[in-house]
Amino acid sequence: MQREIYQDLVNWKEKESHKPLMILGARQVGKTYIIDKFARENYKNYFMINLFERTDILEIYQSDLPAEEKYQKLKILLDFDLEAENSILFIDEIQESEKIISDLKFFCERHPKINIICAGSLLGVKLKRSKFSFPVGKVEMLTLYPMSFLEFLHAFEEELLIEEIKKSFTTDTPLLQPIHEKALNYYRMYLITGGMPESVKSLVNNKKDILKYDETILKNIMDSYFKDMDKYVTSNNEALKIERIYYSIPSQLANESNKFQFSKVQSGAKSRDYLSSLDWLIASNMVTLSSLVSVPEIPLKGFVKEDVFKLYLNDVGILNHLLEIKASDILLDNLSLYKGVITENYVANQLETMGYSLYYWQSNGIAEVDFLLYTKEGIIPLEVKAADNVQSKSLHVYMEKYKPQKSIRVSSQNFGYDKEKKVKSVPLYAIFCLKDL
Numbered sequence: 001m002q003r004e005i006y007q008d009l010v011n012w013k014e015k016e017s018h019k020p021l022m023i024l025g026a027r028q029v030g031k032t033y034i035i036d037k038f039a040r041e042n043y044k045n046y047f048m049i050n051l052f053e054r055t056d057i058l059e060i061y062q063s064d065l066p067a068e069e070k071y072q073k074l075k076i077l078l079d080f081d082l083e084a085e086n087s088i089l090f091i092d093e094i095q096e097s098e099k100i101i102s103d104l105k106f107f108c109e110r111h112p113k114i115n116i117i118c119a120g121s122l123l124g125v126k127l128k129r130s131k132f133s134f135p136v137g138k139v140e141m142l143t144l145y146p147m148s149f150l151e152f153l154h155a156f157e158e159e160l161l162i163e164e165i166k167k168s169f170t171t172d173t174p175l176l177q178p179i180h181e182k183a184l185n186y187y188r189m190y191l192i193t194g195g196m197p198e199s200v201k202s203l204v205n206n207k208k209d210i211l212k213y214d215e216t217i218l219k220n221i222m223d224s225y226f227k228d229m230d231k232y233v234t235s236n237n238e239a240l241k242i243e244r245i246y247y248s249i250p251s252q253l254a255n256e257s258n259k260f261q262f263s264k265v266q267s268g269a270k271s272r273d274y275l276s277s278l279d280w281l282i283a284s285n286m287v288t289l290s291s292l293v294s295v296p297e298i299p300l301k302g303f304v305k306e307d308v309f310k311l312y313l314n315d316v317g318i319l320n321h322l323l324e325i326k327a328s329d330i331l332l333d334n335l336s337l338y339k340g341v342i343t344e345n346y347v348a349n350q351l352e353t354m355g356y357s358l359y360y361w362q363s364n365g366i367a368e369v370d371f372l373l374y375t376k377e378g379i380i381p382l383e384v385k386a387a388d389n390v391q392s393k394s395l396h397v398y399m400e401k402y403k404p405q406k407s408i409r410v411s412s413q414n415f416g417y418d419k420e421k422k423v424k425s426v427p428l429y430a431i432f433c434l435k436d437l
Contacts, residue, residue, distance in 0.1 A: 001030065001147065001155055001197050001201070002151060002154040002155070003030065003034045003147070003151060004148065004150070004151060004353075005023075005034060005142060006034060006037070006038060008142055009117075009142075010038075012140060012142075013042055013115070017112060018140065019104075019108045019138055019139055020107055020108055020114075020117070020118065020139050020140070021116070021117045021118070021140045021141075022118045022139050023035060023118070023142050023143075024119075024123050024144070024285065025119075025285055026145075026146075026225070026284060026285040026286050027121040027122065027221070027224055028197075029146050029147075029197070029285075030144065030197040031120075031144050033197065035092075035117050035119055036048065039088050043086055043087060043088040043115070044086040044087070045081070045087035045088070046087070046088050047078060047080040047082075047090070048089075048092065049078075049092065050092045050093055051091065051094060051096040051100075052093045052096065056077055057074065057077060057097075057100075058096060058097055060073050060077070061100050061103070062099065067103055067106040070103065071106070071107075071110075082111070083111060083113045083114055087115065088115040088116070088117065089114065089115065089116050090117050090118075090119075091116065091118045092120065093120045094123065095120035095121065095123045095125075095126035095232075098126070098131060098132040101118075101126075101127070101132065102130075102132040102134070104118070104135045105135030105139075121228050122229070122231075122232050124283040124284055125232050125280055125283045125284050126232065127283075128279070129232070145285070145314070145349070146195030146197075146314060146315045146317075146353075147196070148195060148350055148354075149186075149350060149431060149432060150162065150432035152186070152193075152195065155200050155204050156204060161179070161182070164179060165429065165433065168415040169433035170433075171415075172415055172416055172425075180427065183430075184412060184429060187427075189203065189208065190316070190317075191317070191320060191330050191346060192317065192327045192330050193317050194315040194318055194319075194321075195315055195317065198221070199217045199317055202214045202217055210328075213327065215321075215327075218318055218321040221318070225284075225286060226243065238280070241273075241274055241276075242277045244274075244277075245265055245274060245277055245311075246281060246286065246313075248264055249287065249312070249313055249319075250323050253310070253311075253341040254337060258310070258362065258368055259308050260310055260311045285314055286313070287311050287312065287313060287314060288312045288313075288314060288348055288352050288358060289309050289358065290309060290360055291305070291308075291358065291359050291360075292304070292359075292361070292362060293359050293360070296361050296372050296379050296398075297379070298378070300357070300374055300379065304359070312348040312349065314349065315349065316342060316346040316349055319345050320342060323338060335386075339386040339387070340384075340386045342386070343384055343386040343428065344370060344384050346428070346431075347370070347371065347384050348371070351373070351431070354432070354434065356373055356374070356434075358371065359372040359374075360372065361398065363397060363398075363401070366397065367395075367398060368394050369381040369382070369394055369395060369398050370383055370384045371384070373408075373434065377406070378405060379404060380404060380407065381398050381399070381407045382409075383395045383407070384410050384411075386411070387411065392409065395423070399421070405422070406422045406423070406424055407422060407424070408426055408434070409423050409424070409425050410431060412428055413425055413427065414427060
C-alpha cells in the first residue's frame with residue numbers, strides 16, 4: 001500500500017541530524033507496516049523490537065540502572081550495532097515502557113548517530129497519562145491516519161485518474177461524464193471500506209467485487225480498539241464512559257443543534273462528567289474534534305468557543321459499520337438523512353489527513369459553514385453537500401458578511417467555478433486536491 005507518510009519518513013532520514021521519531025496513530029492504521037517497509041528499503045542494517053514480545057528488554061528498563069548502563073545491556077541483548085552506519089532500530093509497541101520513552105532524550109543527546117523510530121497502539125493516550133517525563137524537544141512526531149481517498153486510488157493503481165482529477169481541479173474544467181461517474185463510484189466504495197488498510201486490501205484482493213468484501217474486518221478492528229482500551233483506562237467506569245461517547249457520535253452528528261451534547265451521551269450528564277473520557281478518545285486518535293469559531297479570522301484557534309464542538313469518527317468505514325448500513329445502499333445511493341452525516345464525516349477525515357485543523361462557523365442558528373480552511377489565501381469557507389443539490393443559504397450569508405476571496409463547495413457535482421459568486425465546485429472524490437491550498 002502506498003502511503004503519503006512514506007515521504008515524510010524519507011525526509012526525516014535525509015536530515016543531517018535528526019532526533020528519534022515517534023509515529024502516533026490509532027490502532028490498525030498501518031504504522032507497523034509502513035515503518036517496516038521504510039526501514040527495509042532505506043537502510044542496510046535493520047532491527048525491530050516488539051515490546052509485547054521482548055520482556056527481557058522491558059526488565060532492563062524497569063530497573064533503576066543509569067541510562068548508559070541500560071544502553072550497554074540493550075546492545076548485548078540485541079547483538080546489533082546500533083551506531084553502525086546505515087542502521088536503524090524500530091521499537092514497536094513502545095507504549096509498554098514509559099522509561100524507554102523517557103530515555104529517548106538520552107539517545108538524542110548521548111548517541112545522536114542512532115536512528116530510532118517508535119510506534120505503538122494508543123500511544124497518544126499513554127503519553128498524555130505518563131508518569132515519567134516526556135522528552136520534549138528531543139523527539140520528532142508524526143501522525144498516521146487511516147488511508148486517505150487519494151491513497152485508496154493509489155491502491156487500485158488509478159494513477160491516470162488521479163492526474164486527470166488534479167488537472168480538472170486546477171483548471172475548474174469538468175471531467176468527462178463517464179470519468180466523473182467512475183470517480184464517484186470509487187468514492188462510494190471508499191465509504192464502504194473506509195481507510196483502514198486491511199479493509200482496503202480486502203476490496204483490492206477481490207478486484208472491487210463488493211460481494212466478496214470481508215465485512216467482518218471493520219468489526220474486528222472495532223473489537224481491537226476496545227480490547228486495547230481496557231489496558232489503558234483507570235477503571236471500568238471510565239471504560240463505560242468512553243464507550244458511551246464513542247457510540248453516541250453517529251447520532252450526535254445528526255443533531256439539529258449541530259454540536260456535540262453530553263446530555264445525548266447520558267441523560268442529565270454534564271461536561272465535567274465526561275471530559276476525561278473525551279480527552280482519552282481524542283488522544284487515541286479514534287475521534288476528531290472540530291471547533292466552532294465565533295469569528296472566522298486569523299488565527300482561527302484564537303476565536304474558538306471551547307465548549308461548542310463536533311466529534312467525527314476517525315474513519316468513515318467504521319461510521320457506516322456502526323450505522324449498520326448495507327454496502328448496496330451506499331452503492332445505489334439509497335441513503336436519506338444520514339447521507340449528509342456520512343459525507344461530512346468523510347470530508348473531515350480527508351482534511352485531517354492533509355494536516356488541516358478542523359473548524360466550523362455558525363451565525364445565530366441562521367447559517368452554518370461546515371469547515372473553515374486556513375490557507376495561503378487566507379480563511380476559505382468549505383461547504384459540504386451530499387448530493388448534487390448545491391443551493392446554499394448558509395454559504396451566501398457567510399460570503400456576504402466576510403467577503404472571502406473565494407469559497408469551496410464539495411458535492412457530487414462535477415468541477416466548475418462560479419465567477420459571480422466566487423464559488424469553486426469540487427467533487428467529493430477530489431478533496432485531496434485541497435492539500436495544495
